[in-house]
Amino acid sequence: MKQILFVASEVHPFAQTGGLAEVIGSLPQAIQAMSSDYHVAVVMPLYRLVQKQYHDRLKLIASTDVALGWRNLYCGFFKIEDAGVDYYFIDNQYYFDRDELYGHYDDGERFAFFSKAVFSLIETLHIVPDIIHCHDWHSAMVSVYLDILYKKNGKLLDTKSVFTIHNIQYQGIFSCDILEDVLGIPSQYLPIMEYNGLVNYMKGAIVTSDLVTTVSPRYAKEIKTSQYACGLEYITRLHPEKLEGILNGINTRFYNPEEDLSLPFTYSSIDFTGKAKNKQDLQTTLGLTVDPSVPVLAIISRLVTQKGLNLVVDVFHEIMKLPIQIVLLGKGDDYYQEKFVELAKAYPGRVATIIAFDINLSKRIYAGSDLFLMPSKMEPCGLSQMIACRYGTIPIVRATGGLFDSIKDYHEKNGNGFVFKDFEANQMFDKIKEAVTLYSNYPAFQKLAKRIMTIDFSWNASATLYIEKYNRLLK
Numbered sequence: 001m002k003q004i005l006f007v008a009s010e011v012h013p014f015a016q017t018g019g020l021a022e023v024i025g026s027l028p029q030a031i032q033a034m035s036s037d038y039h040v041a042v043v044m045p046l047y048r049l050v051q052k053q054y055h056d057r058l059k060l061i062a063s064t065d066v067a068l069g070w071r072n073l074y075c076g077f078f079k080i081e082d083a084g085v086d087y088y089f090i091d092n093q094y095y096f097d098r099d100e101l102y103g104h105y106d107d108g109e110r111f112a113f114f115s116k117a118v119f120s121l122i123e124t125l126h127i128v129p130d131i132i133h134c135h136d137w138h139s140a141m142v143s144v145y146l147d148i149l150y151k152k153n154g155k156l157l158d159t160k161s162v163f164t165i166h167n168i169q170y171q172g173i174f175s176c177d178i179l180e181d182v183l184g185i186p187s188q189y190l191p192i193m194e195y196n197g198l199v200n201y202m203k204g205a206i207v208t209s210d211l212v213t214t215v216s217p218r219y220a221k222e223i224k225t226s227q228y229a230c231g232l233e234y235i236t237r238l239h240p241e242k243l244e245g246i247l248n249g250i251n252t253r254f255y256n257p258e259e260d261l262s263l264p265f266t267y268s269s270i271d272f273t274g275k276a277k278n279k280q281d282l283q284t285t286l287g288l289t290v291d292p293s294v295p296v297l298a299i300i301s302r303l304v305t306q307k308g309l310n311l312v313v314d315v316f317h318e319i320m321k322l323p324i325q326i327v328l329l330g331k332g333d334d335y336y337q338e339k340f341v342e343l344a345k346a347y348p349g350r351v352a353t354i355i356a357f358d359i360n361l362s363k364r365i366y367a368g369s370d371l372f373l374m375p376s377k378m379e380p381c382g383l384s385q386m387i388a389c390r391y392g393t394i395p396i397v398r399a400t401g402g403l404f405d406s407i408k409d410y411h412e413k414n415g416n417g418f419v420f421k422d423f424e425a426n427q428m429f430d431k432i433k434e435a436v437t438l439y440s441n442y443p444a445f446q447k448l449a450k451r452i453m454t455i456d457f458s459w460n461a462s463a464t465l466y467i468e469k470y471n472r473l474l475k
Helices: 017-034 048-053 109-123 136-152 187-193 200-208 217-220 231-237 273-285 311-312 334-346 359-368 384-390 401-406 427-439 444-454 460-474
Strands: 002-007 039-046 059-068 070-082 085-091 131-135 162-164 197-201 211-214 243-245 296-300 326-331 352-357 369-375 394-398 418-420
Touching: 002 017, 002 059, 002 109, 002 460, 017 039, 017 085, 017 131, 017 460, 039 109, 059 109, 059 131, 070 109, 085 109, 109 136, 131 136, 131 401, 131 460, 136 162, 136 187, 136 326, 162 200, 162 460, 187 200, 187 217, 197 200, 200 231, 211 217, 217 243, 217 401, 273 296, 273 359, 296 359, 311 427, 326 359, 326 369, 359 384, 369 418, 369 427, 384 394, 394 444, 418 427, 427 444
Parallel strands: 002 039, 002 131, 039 085, 131 162, 162 211, 211 243, 296 326, 296 369, 326 352, 369 394, 394 418
Antiparallel strands: 059 070, 070 085
């Protein structure tokens, strides 16, 4: 049986700040379920919150020392088994016993240690992975170490490396001083890591990996352009033969309005009555006027400009001239947090703002809303638009990245939402007006809402494509 080792900085349900954790929480299990040829394991850091929440399930299986530059550091290996997948946790309290996953002054060193510790895990447990699949810059050094420290020294020669870019905006950029002192990489290999006078973890992974994937086909094309590549377009263009896009899926068991225990009322595309009840409950809970004749538009997002929140602010008062209610859930930049709280106060009974990250509340908002707004400037894949469809909430999106690949305009064949092309506030506003107009013809609106619930956004299609890529690599 072939071995696949996933390496990532966050995994649902253990630790999560965004979509990366959702992917690593679902894709390995989908691959394990679909193919008897592969055994899948996942490696992540043992953060403080994981230690606190999963203390009773964590099993210490080994410990060793990890060399990082001139340092020799303790490393423990813990394990949890779930749904046929082995989850390994890298323990070092100095690096990972902190309140936040990211944003520390020594993140470059922390995740270099994590990457180096992956090979100590392999050696200590006598695992010989056929494929090591790394995700984003936090694990990018695994691909680099595999190439420079192992294959070039005659070790793990048959192990293939896959690197997935979830968001090219975050590359892991640090001073070249860390190359030998922290990373422990000889200066002769600086050209692999150096980009624009700095060490770039993601660049190193793109150069050294056997296959590089992104989280949607459209995004794979976009990151070859200066508009989207955040300065790395020269590297992505140099390696077109190994750059491919595979659209993410969602966990359709976790996001299932027919069985979702976090909802006041369950429903399906066949029995849609619970949808209206959830809407009434949401309006009541959030202090909105209970009015079934007015559509509720939801925004569930990190509150940053990349997500298109500036477009929403620009035309917010114009939007509120329409018969509409707005619910916003998210955290992010202080400006947007304060602005949307202020707008909620300006429109009592019509706008609700919740500054929080709350998965259960998010599912109640998906279920209780009619429309879902996602006007992103850049969206590598996006999961929210798929979740919205799953809950019969019609998405309004900009045609970028995974939004382009997953949502087609209502007027097109098999259209499942409202799509605008340019990152421009008036185009977004026109699509919101179009959606509100369709809502006034509720039978037609409900027909579309029911249909989009039946779209298969499960991980099956993505897992099948990844298995095909793995098979091709190993041949």
